[in-house]
Amino acid sequence: MEKLSLLTTEGSNPKTSRLDEMSIKDILKTMNDEDQTVALAVRKVIPQIEKTVEKVVEAFNSGGRLLYVGAGTSGRVGVMDAVECPPTFGTSPDLVKAVLAGGKGAMYEAIEGAEDDETLGAKDLENLQINGRDVIIGIAASGRTPYVKGALVYAKSRGATTVSISNNENSLISNCADIPIEVITGPEILTGSTRLRAATSHKMVLNMISTTAMVKTGKVYQNLMVDLNASNFKLRERAKKMVCTITEMDEDKAESVLKQTGYNVKLAIVMILAEVDKEKAQTLIESADGFVGKAVTLASIK
Template sequence: MDIHELHTEQVNPASETIEEMSITELTAYINREDQTVAQSVAQVLPQVNRLVEETVQCIRNQGRIIYIGAGTSGRLGILDASECPPTYGVNPDMIQGIIAGGSEAILSAQEGAEDSELAAVEDLQDHQLCDKDIVIGLAASGRTPYVLSGLIYAKKIGAKTASISCVKGAKLSAIAEIAIEVLVGPEVVAGSSRMKAGTAQKLILNMISTATMIQLGKVYKGYMVDVQPTNAKLVKRAKHIIQKTTRCSESEAEEVFVRSKQQVKKAILMQLGQLSLAEAEILLEQYQDHIALAIGECMKKE
């Protein structure tokens, strides 16, 4: 398929006189187009659900989630991966992002890097990819050579594979075990896939990481109970979470926060079950760090 035939390259009829629009008209037009993205994502939820099932199982089996992409797609993968450790207290190795062109491409476009098939293999080898991992290829066009090569290599060594693209019949889809094709329609500016296509990818990545972390027990009553209190704001948030989830007083939250060595999840379990830190640690280990299951067991004993 010629590049000009791709869904991501089509001209939006409503943009024919875009240069004549006022600022007010432009922002209203862009906003209308953006509102269609969530509807497009809704159409691929069954595939997203399958992928989340795989990512959860992957982590439980001591594997890793690795996003690989180029340009906007690559940056979105790195963004999602980098936000998981402070939000959910996971090891930075658990969810990783790889971008064509390396770290320089995060801040400055390295457009030629997306054509290097060898670089993708080398990058995955540098990350010591193994058959326990899952590699998720990100490419709005569904045909980026760097990403295609990465998925082919991942499949060759036995890793699970998935893809997220914004075209129908993507080349990536023919390789990936789970293929997500979210069709957002022509961009406001033809070919500018950082807009609706990028937004769709971001929404799906949010779902993957968030749903995975919830399934792994890192959220309780809507709160991020594995948050890392690494600054003043996060310390306050941590104590607030303890107070709200256990319905204790501010002073009680402060006291158990200290006793738990500033570990929010353990503090909650200690407060609800009247446990020592050691007892909370044993119970969480028994339930693979899943707080809701640990609390359920604790409540049964009362």
Template sequence: MLERLGTERRNNETEELDTMSIQNILRIMNEEDKKVPEAIQKELENVERAVRLVVESFKSGGRLLYVGAGTSGRLGVLDAVECPPTFGTDPNLVKGVMAGGESAFIKAVEAAEDREDLGAEDMKLLNVTSNDTVIGIAASGRTPYVIGALRYARERGASTCTISCNKETAISALADVAIEVDTGPEVLTGSTRLKAGTAQKLLLNMISTVSMIQIGKVYKNLMVDVQPTNEKLVERSKRIIMEATSISYEEASTYYDQSKQNIKVAILMALTNCTAEEAETKLQASNGFVRQAL
């Protein structure tokens, strides 16, 4: 029933898209994109509920699993792989799972999304448990692969959330929390990598970032668990220490080295005049929250 989906309808403003000037096309795309944050705003209460489920999973030793196909699956993988370098998390804490496997990220495996059994099988291989939160992502809200994954996750007692860009969707019926953002018809009919994809990316940004804040990965508005995997991130780490403590670059570099490149430890050393070992003890007692350790 694709014709009933808002994401599949034709956009009245772009029926003559192939005859428009480049400037006019860009203007209309920009105007359409502005509608996305407004549509998300209407779903913030459900986004909050989803975040609370994710945080509960993290605190109970569970994981956040994104499941999708095509653009939706790639966006889930993209958000997941950014968590370890940004927040210092274990690669298994947040995982993106997409129809067709890892190879589908760079080359479409379109038929894979049509099989519910493949979604269930991937969840089984990941040994989904009641401690996990599984978020199914599908612009249409009807992708069989996602439906199969969600059904299996529910059978295993996992918390389930969904992100779709239509209302009253099939995947929503399988969710503890359903986020339905009505992004409407695309500039290019049916190309849900546009507004729908933008909405999904914004929502994933919200869910992962806010969840990480809730488990102590942020002090003030600073990424205090960022992993210094390259020269840029080493310098960023030192600047974070400077910002958090109001000390000089040279002092920040010294604390950074003494802390064995641990930003949280360096901040505590600078602000409480303690040793690296004492700072580590304070952090353990506060479950990694810098503000509580202070």
């Protein structure tokens, strides 16, 4: 096992060698300066992120899933991204899932030792019946977390596409992945605290993967989240605004159509733009594989 002290993420940042002596303002400015380097580090691995998105789109189109696997902060970032997919894109909670070392309780309280168990990572994925249609993304800032490594090795044995996200070059989990993503964010301002820049890079990469995959599977029209689950007042108002923006219909009429659809934004838009009833709009959307623009085009052809 690689010595932790040799990892870039465990190095000392010379810009903050006297962090404890700095003023509050200087600490904040330094953190902000250092955070600005994260986006540039992510940009360097866009080719690998692109390959990952292509695999995720294939998975979604073939009935597969996207699973994030991690421990501690890295795992919690995966949870944050996964739980936002159903309300944002109207997906099933099973489509994008997060597997966290130590289980759900580890989201709120550190469970020591769980991340050091390689067999536990494999077992947790075994319980989810991983198959060749799935994409498994293992996340570990150090790139050496046994739990994540065990999960990736098991996933690969089941034929799943494996992806690793780490913040060190030539990391151990990179060797276990079909697509290794190494975002080199360098030493943290607080030595070894990868909940800072490393975790920020994880959030950025997962945002890019899940959002782009949803766009490419028909969950977005123009730049609007037309598959959102309008489950509260704020989201119903957002749904109404989307329909008004796209169809140029006034709010009262837009709300009337939305009520007919149970606040299904896609249905409402296609009903209005294609001038069809709810049943016909649903048929058009299904024929268009969920893409609103394609559904409206099909209506004009027929």
